[in-house]
Amino acid sequence: xxxxxxxxxxxxxxxxxxxxxxxxxxxxxxxxxxxxxxxxxxxxxxxxxxxxxxxxxxxxxxxxxxxxxxxxxxxxxxxxxxxxxxxxxxxxxxxxxxxxxxxxxxxxxxxxxxxxxxxxxxxxxxxxxxxxxxxxxxxxxxxxxxxxxxxxxxxxxxxxxxxxxxxxxxxxxxxxxxxxxxxxxxxxxxxxxxxxxxxxxxxxxxxxxxxxxxxxxxxxxxxxxxxxxxxxxxxxxxxxxxxxxxxxxxxxxxxxxxxxxxxxxxxxxxxxxxxxxxxxxxxxxxxxxxxxxxxxxxxxxxxxxxxxxxxxxxxxxxxxxxxxxxxxxxxxxxxxxxxxxxxxxxxxxxxxxxxxxxxxxxxxxxxxxxxxxxxxxxxxxxxxxxxxxxxxxxxxxxxxxxxxxxxxxxxxxxxxxxxxxxxxxxxxxxxxxxxxxxxxxxxxxxxxxxxxxxxxxxxxxxxxxxxxxxxxxxxxxxxxxxxxxxxxxxxxxxxxxxxxxxxxxxxxxxxxxxxxxxxxxxxxxxxxxxxxxxxxxxxxxxxxxxxxxxxxxxxxxxxxxxxxxxxxxxxxxxxxxxxxxxxxxxxxxxxx
Numbered sequence: 252x253x254x255x256x257x258x259x260x261x262x263x264x265x266x267x268x269x270x271x272x273x274x275x276x277x278x279x280x281x282x283x284x285x286x287x288x289x290x291x292x293x294x295x296x297x298x299x300x301x302x303x304x305x306x307x308x309x310x311x312x313x314x315x316x317x318x319x320x321x322x323x324x325x326x327x328x329x330x331x332x333x334x335x336x337x338x339x340x341x342x343x344x345x346x347x348x349x350x351x352x353x354x355x356x357x358x359x360x361x362x363x364x365x366x367x368x369x370x371x372x373x374x375x376x377x378x379x380x381x382x383x384x385x386x387x388x389x390x391x392x393x394x395x396x397x398x399x400x401x402x403x404x405x406x407x408x409x410x411x412x413x414x415x416x417x418x419x420x421x422x423x424x425x426x427x428x429x430x431x432x433x434x435x436x437x438x439x440x441x442x443x444x445x446x447x448x449x450x451x452x453x454x455x456x457x458x459x460x461x462x463x464x465x466x467x468x469x470x471x472x473x474x475x476x477x478x479x480x481x482x483x484x485x486x487x488x489x490x491x492x493x494x495x496x497x498x499x500x501x502x503x504x505x506x507x508x509x510x511x512x513x514x515x516x517x518x519x520x521x522x523x524x525x526x527x528x529x530x531x532x533x534x535x536x537x538x539x540x541x542x543x544x545x546x547x548x549x550x551x552x553x554x555x556x557x558x559x560x561x562x563x564x565x566x567x568x569x570x571x572x573x574x575x576x577x578x579x580x581x582x583x584x585x586x587x588x589x590x591x592x593x594x595x596x597x598x599x600x601x602x603x604x605x606x607x608x609x610x611x612x613x614x615x616x617x618x619x620x621x622x623x624x625x626x627x628x629x630x631x632x633x634x635x636x637x638x639x640x641x642x643x644x645x646x647x648x649x650x651x652x653x654x655x656x657x658x659x660x661x662x663x664x665x666x667x668x669x670x671x672x673x674x675x676x677x678x679x680x681x682x683x684x685x686x687x688x689x690x691x692x693x694x695x696x697x698x699x700x701x702x703x704x705x706x707x708x709x710x711x712x713x714x715x716x717x718x719x720x721x722x723x724x725x726x727x728x729x730x731x732x733x734x735x736x737x738x739x740x741x742x743x744x745x746x747x748x749x750x751x752x753x754x755x756x757x758x759x760x761x762x763x764x765x766x767x768x769x770x771x772x773x774x775x776x777x778x779x780x781x782x783x784x785x786x787x788x789x790x791x792x793x794x795x796x797x798x799x800x801x802x803x804x805x806x807x808x809x810x811x812x813x814x815x816x817x818x819x820x821x822x823x824x825x826x827x828x829x830x831x832x833x834x835x836x837x838x839x840x841x842x843x
Contacts, residue, residue: 252354255326262298266345268331275300275348276356278386279323280366282316289316291350293327296391301334301347302327312350322359322366322386328352374804379818381809393806397794399515404468404488404790407507413466413490418453420446420470425768430474432483440835446472449787451704452772454491455744458783459775463493468790482791482803483815490741491785497727497743501526501683504731504739504786508681515797518679524731525682532684533652537578537659539684542735544675547662549655550636551576552646561623563607564648572651578658579636580665583643584610584617590668594645597664603657607646611638620646663735677799681733686710689726690757698759703728705754706772707742708784714750721757729786733796741786748776 257276264273280294289304306313319325329348338344363380364372368389377384384390405415424431424445431445449471457465467489474483492500502523509520525543532539535548553575556564567573580586586594595606609618609632616629624632636644645665647657666672689709690699699721701707709717713724727743745751751773755765765773794806804810811817831837 252356254354254356255328257326260297261293261295261300262342264300264331264343264346264348266333269333269346271331272328273331273348274326274328275302276326277324278359278366279319279321279325281321282319284317289313291316291319291325291327291353293325294386294388296395298343299341299388300343301338302329302350302353303347304350309350312353316350316353318355320359320361322362322383323355324357324359325353325355374802375812375818378804378810378812381819385808390805393794393798393800394808396515396797397790397806400511400790400794400797401468403511403514404466404507407510408464408466408490411464411503413464414462415466416454416457416462418447418450418467418469422447422453423768425452432472432474435834435836437834448473449487450489451706452769454489454785455706455772455783456775458491458493458744459778459780463781465489465491465785482807483811486790488739488788488790488793489785490787491783493781493783495782495784497685497729497784500741500784500786501729504788505681507788508731508733508738511793511797512679520679520681526685527682528686529684529688529725530686533655533659534576537655537657537662538735539687540730540732540735540737541659542663542666543680543682543732544678544734545666545671547578547581547666547671549576549578549658549662552632552635555628555631555635556624559624559628561620563605563620567648570650573648574651574654575646575648576654576658577632577636577644577646578661578665579638580643580645580661580669582641583665583669584612584641586610586643594661594664598645598647598657598661601657601660602649602653603647604649606661607648609638609644609646611640611642611644613640679734679796681731684730684732685728686725687728687730688722689713689724690721692722696759699757701754701758702726703740703742705758706744706751708745708750717753717757727784731786731788733792736792736796737789738792738796739786739788741784743782743784746776746780746782748773748780751776 255274258274261275261277275293277293277295280292280299283290287306289306291302292299293302304312304316327348327350329350331346332349334345334347362383364370364376364383366383366386368387370387421434421444424433424443431448434444434446436442436444450467450469454465469487469489470484471487472484505522505524509522512518512520529539532541534551537549551574553568556575557568559565564575568575591608598606607620609616609621611633621629632644638644645658645661647654649657688702689707691702693700703726707726707728710725710727716724729741730737731739745754752765760768791803791807795801795803798806800806809817809819816822
C-alpha cells in the first residue's frame, strides 16, 4: 500500500483553495452512494471535509470506494472545488474535494456506538472504548479547550515572575485528612512511599529556599470516596508566594481566572470578586460553596420558635448550637405529598431526622406542624421568610452547621426540580469564601482536626483563642467558588515553628508523632522562614466549568469511574505472586 501524507487538515480548506491539488488523511465520518455521485466525509480533529467520486468519470475509483465503511482510515487525493449545495454548518462547507485517487490505510470493525456528537451510548460503554469516544468532535473540542487552559496558565504565571518546579511523586506518607495511595518499596522492604495528595510541604520548603514565586501544573492523588466532580487522581495548578498578604493571592487568582474566561469563552469577568465569610455563606445559603446565580436564601427562625409547643423544636434547641431554619421554595406550594416525601428522603441523606413544611395558599397555612404553633408564631415565620401565597417553606432543625447543610442541599435540589438551574445555564458567578474555622472537633476521633490542613495560619485576631477556645479560631483561608463548585482553595501558611508546634498539639499529635511525620518541616521553620501563602486551582474543575458540563470525566482524557475503575484498561488489577515476593508483601484474605 502506498501512503500519501496529507497536505492539508480536514478543517482548513476554504473557497480560496479552489483548483488546488491536495491530499487529505483521516477517518471516514460517513459515506453515501447516490448512484451518480459518491460522497465520503473525512474527519480529523480539525474538522470534516466532503470528498466526491464521479462514477461515470472514475468507474474504478467508484468500485473500490464500495469497500469503504465508517471509521476506516484513508488518504484521499484530489482537486478542491466549490460545492453545488453548500453546508453552512461547518467551516469547510463551501468546498469539496473531487477525488482522483485514494487508499484505505486501515480498516475498522463496526464501532460499538456511533461516533457522533449526540451519541446515545451510555457512559460506561464510552469509557470502555475511550479511544473511540475521544474521536467525537464534541469531546475533542473540550480537550482542545483544556490545552488552551494549559497554555494560558504557563503564560500568565511566567508573566508574573513565577518559576515552575517539579515536586516529587514518590513522597512520605503523612496521613491527615484523605487517605494516601501507598507505593511499596522493593529496595527498602516493609517501607512505603505515598503518592502526593498535594505538593503542600514541598512548595512551602521552596518558599524557605528563597524562591518567592512557585507554580506547577501537578498530578495529585487521594484515596477517598468519589463524587461526580472528583477523581482519585486529579490535576491542579499549584501556586505559592512569599512576602505577601492574602489580598495579593486573591488579586492574582482573580486576574488569572478573568484571563482564562476571556481568552477561552470571550466572557468578561468583573473583578474584584465578592467576598463572603464561611459563617455568612452557611447562614444564607447552607453551603461553603454556594451557587450565587440564583437566590433561594435561608432564614433562621430559632428565636421565633424557641418557646413553641412543638417538642421536636424544643428538644433540638435544648442541645448545644441547636438551630431551626428554613428555605422558602418560592412558588412551590403546589408540590404534591409525594414530592414532599422525596425531599424528606433527600434531606435524610444529609443527616436530617425529618423535614417539616408549610404551604401558604389562599391566605391560609397548610402544615402538619401548624397545630403546634400559635398564630403569632406562624405570622412571624411568614414575615421573616418573606413568604406569600404559593410559597412552600421547608424547615430543618439540628445543630447549627448540620441544620444549614441540610437546607443548602435542599436549596440545590429545589433549584434543579424547578428548572432554576436550567435558566442560569451559560452564566457564571465568582466569589470568595474566607474565614473558615481553623479546626473542627471529630467525635469519631475524639480530637480536633484541621478544617483545611494543619499548616494553615490562624487569623491574627484569633491566635489567643488557640489556648482558650480553639474551636472558635478562624483561619486565613480562601476558597474560590464558581457556580457552586470549589474551583480553587488556599491559605496563608504558618511560618513560625512555635505556632506550627502548637497547631500539631491541638490536633492531637505528640511531639514524637509530629517529629516522625513533619520533622523536616519543623526543622526548616527554624531557619528563617518567610511569611508565605498560596492557592491551588482544580484544573479539571476549571476545564469542566469552561466546557459547560457538570461531569468532570468529560474533560479528563482517561478518567476513572465513580468507583475508581478504569474500564478501558481494567485498572486496578491483580498482580502476580512474584511481584509481591520481590516487594516483601503477602496478601491477607479479608472478609467481605
